[in-house]
Amino acid sequence: MDESGDEVTTRAGYVALVGYPNAGKSSLMNRLVEQKLSIVTPLAQTTREKVLGIDTRDGVQMVFVDTPGLVEPRYLLHRAMLHAATEVIGDSDVVLLLIDASAGIPEFSADVLELLARAKGLIAVSNKQDLARPGQQELVKHWTQERFGVDPAQVSALTGEGVDALRDEIARRLPVSPFLFPEDDVSSQPVRFFVAEFVREAAFELFEKEVPYSIAVKVDEFRETATPLYIRATIYVERPTQKAILTGQGGAAIKKLGRSAREKIEEFVGAPVYLDLWVKVLPRWRKDALQLQRFGFSIPTQEERT
Structure with missing residues (x-):
């Protein structure tokens, strides 16, 4: 009313x-x-x-x-x-x-x-x-x-x-209906989801075409009460050569990626962030149903049977 x-x-x-x-x-x-x-x-x-x-x-x-x-x-x-x-x-x-x-x-x-x-x-x-x-x-x-x-x-x-x-x-x-979410909500997805997305976006911006497509990001720790906000995330790639590219000589590449991603996350959450990034190799994860489900993807039923 x-x-x-x-x-x-x-x-x-x-x-x-x-x-x-x-x-x-x-x-x-x-x-x-x-x-x-x-x-x-x-x-x-x-x-x-x-x-x-x-x-x-x-x-x-x-x-x-x-x-x-x-x-x-x-x-x-x-x-x-x-x-x-x-x-x-x-x-x-x-x-x-x-x-x-x-x-x-x-x-x-x-x-x-x-x-x-x-x-x-x-x-x-x-x-x-x-x-x-x-x-x-x-x-x-x-x-x-x-x-x-x-x-x-x-x-x-x-x-x-x-x-x-x-x-x-x-x-x-749109149909006549009560609101489905509170009026001030901008998304129903958790901040962790957007953190992982901003890390991927930074990778797309900084690296050659093959490497970003091989990346999956999982947020392992998210301490909202810490100042600055502490986030630990793992970047998964499929091959050791991709890990070497992401890391860079003396860790230069991963530091650059971390700075870019941190700035995006800070703009999103409106607070200072400490972003702790790690890189691990997970062979063929893009073709592995169990690993895809671990990363939150829904696999069509027929694919689970093959």
Whole structure:
């Protein structure tokens, strides 16, 4: 109820952001929640797990779910990532299908296209309007009309162009509902999760392409009562050569990575941080179901049997 005692109608629901890797899903979610929650790098497939961001304003609560890219998997980690993304499509009230208008039409599998066609509240989003040429924008529009019978919303996650109009359209499609989370929440995921993500982001920024993709990060200790806040985390890689690259001569590389990650974490938590990083070798973890589950990935049932 409002101050006058009248009943206030609110809307709330889950909004999935799906699409090809590097379509701008993470950048758009950060823009929509007006806070950096999803890590962003120029390299594709940075997002491995679902990231939740909550935006509550004007009687509407949008629970955004950033997802890994929809690609054909090459190994078990990719299958877990694809499973996470497709699972969200069926569970959400609104699905934002992001297309990088500057990169052409995505080639989704038949299964993914069928899932998208059945999705509730599908909104096609033609992103990167700041980079796309008019001909590319028209190509995206023709594809979304032909494939899904909808005109795309045109936005730029980088500049903010079209984002307010997109937010209004999402709000119209969400069901009447009480808020799902407290109004001041920005995510339902623990700080430990974001700590690990910021360490990965720093690795993507500092090292060559192969090494960041081989990394998994596990927060082993998190002392909130310590000043500065004490965090001990282990970075796992698959080969000794990758460990040597991460460590660097005399530990120079891991120190540089630690400084970059610590600054990101301090900005996120708003407090000084002591970040204690360790590097260990865990061979073939990206193809090992038990290790993936240890890192929090959900393995599709059929993969557990093979």
